[in-house]
Amino acid sequence: MADIFDVIADGTRREILQLLLRRSSETDTGTSVSQIVAALGVSQPTVSKHLKVLREAELVSVREEGQHRFYSLSPEPLEQVDDWLVPFFVEEGDFEDVAAQLEPVQLPEPAARAAEAVGRAAASAKNVVQSALKRLGA
Structure with missing residues (x-):
């Protein structure tokens, strides 16, 4: 692709x-x-x-x-573009500020498993992008 x-x-x-x-x-x-x-x-x-x-x-x-x-x-494939662009428009501290304001939520087990899978996929995608940027010399 x-x-x-x-x-x-x-x-x-x-x-x-x-x-x-x-x-x-x-x-x-x-x-x-x-x-x-x-x-x-x-x-x-x-x-x-x-x-x-x-x-x-x-x-x-x-x-x-x-x-x-x-x-x-x-x-859906445009989410890759969105994920790549977001860091350019959001200050690093903004994530911590928002996270500090959120109340902890206990997810039902199926939702927790899904969230964990999404988190792993996001981390994997981040690593792929970082590796690609390193290969490009960015």
Whole structure:
């Protein structure tokens, strides 16, 4: 799978994502390729090429209906971008201030296991990003 930052670096792909985001509140059925072509004013082959990249990055899902394809936004992969950006907008002390104000909560066992799994996944992702940044010399 392509790096999410490479995928969203292209302006046409960002326009497609924004269009799908706007249309997602209007309809649950998805947006056809012809609707995307008309809205963006670019050729059908160009839109199809970009939709393929977005599909491979799992940023869009497709529903086939006969010969027509209807695309919907799948924003979950963008969480990687959000996770990477957050430290640039949040002061380090802010996390401690918020944590100090929170009351301890006892989670039910299934929720505690899920939270632990999420925490491990987040730590693993952090390590992957830090390793990648070190390899890039950042």
